Amino acid sequence: MRNRLRSTIKWGGTVLTVLLLVVWVGSAFVYCGLDGLPTFEVSVSDGAFCLVCEHPWSWSPLQVELYHGFNGDRKLWSWWFNSYSGPGGWNGDVSWILVPIWFVAVVLGLPTMWLWHRDRHRTANLCPKCAYDLRGNTSGVCPECGAVREARER
Ligand SMILES: [Zn+2]
Numbered sequence: 612m613r614n615r616l617r618s619t620i621k622w623g624g625t626v627l628t629v630l631l632l633v634v635w636v637g638s639a640f641v642y643c644g645l646d647g648l649p650t651f652e653v654s655v656s657d658g659a660f661c662l663v664c665e666h667p668w669s670w671s672p673l674q675v676e677l678y679h680g681f682n683g684d685r686k687l688w689s690w691w692f693n694s695y696s697g698p699g700g701w702n703g704d705v706s707w708i709l710v711p712i713w714f715v716a717v718v719l720g721l722p723t724m725w726l727w728h729r730d731r732h733r734t735a736n737l738c739p740k741c742a743y744d745l746r747g748n749t750s751g752v753c754p755e756c757g758a759v760r761e762a763r764e765r
Contacts, residue, residue, distance in 0.1 A: 617726065624723030628716050635712035639688065643679035657682060659689035659709040666704040 635658060644654025644661075650673070652663035689709050696706040732739050736746050743755035751760045 617730075621723060621726045621730065624719055624726070628720040628723055631712055631716040631719065635716060638682075638712060640682055641679065642682055643677070645675065645677055647673060647675045655712070657687040657689055658713070659693075659711050660715070661707060661709050663700075663705065663707040665700045666706070 634655060638655050638658055642654060642656035644652060644656070646652050650665045650668050652661070654661045654663075689711055690713075691711055692714075693709040694707065697704060699705040729739055732742055737743065738745055738753040738755060738758055738760065740758040741753065741756040743753055745753060745760065748754070748760075752758070753760065
């Protein structure tokens with residue numbers, strides 16, 4: 612059961628990371644977003660997720676619409692976080708935050724890679740802690756670092 616959960620997380624993380632990288636590269640050419648008029652907006656464009664919030668917040672007339680299109684301006688590409696809060700927008704003040712997509716991919720991808728790495732040790736019968744070769748080891752305790760090996764679930 613724990614094995615299945617781990618494998619789900621591992622594969623889910625891998626698929627999500629790859630998806631994010633595709634979206635990241637794609638965002639150089641295509642932009643898309645969700646417009647919740649008149650108060651919020653979520654979009655993907657030029658290498659970043661963008662969250663926009665208008666003040667004062669109002670629910671009416673709230674209409675949600677999807678939009679998309681092609682980018683022309685490469686100068687807008689975002690490598691790093693950015694945010695703004697101040698005058699602007701449709702009805703007063705506006706706040707927005709840019710989250711670089713590569714960053715989200717790395718945050719998700721690193722633990723996923725670690726899981727893959729760990730599982731490779733497991734299947735190769737290496738100590739999950741110090742990678743000592745445990746083939747032929749019957750005690751379940753690593754002679755190198757003393758780590759107790761999990762019972763083999765299969
Ligand atoms: Zn060990």
